[in-house]
Amino acid sequence: MSARLPDGVRVLCEGRFLTLVDDGGWEYVTRAGVAGIVVIVAITDAGQLVLVEQHRPAVRRRVIELPAGLVGDTADRRTEDFGEAARRELEEETGYAAREMVELAEGPVAVGVSDETVRFFHARGLTRVGAGGGDDTEDITVHEVALGDLAAFLADGKRRGLDVDAKIFAGLYLIGPVSGARP
């Protein structure tokens, strides 16, 4: 794997998924064999934002997030494109299929610790086709929240000790003005 790293980048250690490197005095982690990350802003025809909630070991609590996932992380997905990955992750995690999956923006979110960049998609024309809940390794609760109730829903989650992933706000900004969906 080290062969994939650019000149001047030194591997400090390799975990099973993440590699910690030193790049001229800067440290960050890189994830081998992953093409990127997709994050999906999915809004039902009834104007509800589809959110997922799952335990996240890094923060030791449950986190409310947009549906999201890794692209190209298994052998059968090496050639998967980002739009396909967004459809797959949305359906796996939430049980919703999307008629349209429109790319919104791409960029890093934590460039001080990671080389990850995320690509945001807008899922429209949703149809419930399954239960969601994630794959065998995941335990995901799905929430559909009317945009006008979002601020109260998130505040209530915080009061109950959950974290709110800030990518939710980025995604809502990127889809443009939506009635009532203010923080």
Add this chain to the structure above:
Amino acid sequence: MSARLPDGVRVLCEGRFLTLVDDGGWEYVTRAGVAGIVVIVAITDAGQLVLVEQHRPAVRRRVIELPAGLVGDTADRRTEDFGEAARRELEEETGYAAREMVELAEGPVAVGVSDETVRFFHARGLTRVGAGGGDDTEDITVHEVALGDLAAFLADGKRRGLDVDAKIFAGLYLIGPVSGARP
């Protein structure tokens, strides 16, 4: 440092700044001796968003970002509160002092790789008091961009090979509707 980690968390390796850990099969990095991260949405009285641009080794390119920084990362800042840190980082990076620094939201942004959470602040009543540019280790370019020109500014940056940090969009959502500032 390992003594600070919760039960069941195993250190895979310690860099100078980041520690890669395994937590029951989940891997992420943690940064010792840092209380958190502040991110500042600073808008001048003329309606310009204050952005910073700097080289980021993790993505090997220059990145356009909101002003941001670590809280409590040096011995003299151990007791610094988040609002103070936001004022300090804004002034160091951009040369702007703020009359008001209002907390907007807090949450993780990359919970699959890091235990970091970021706290967003809204800086108002800006006065230019210095040149900005960051501390001795930083080489930061400051941009003031009219909100109505932001989409074009970011698109032009992307064309020139820069990355755009998605926390910009989260910050703009959190401050509420601002005329013309659409993606």
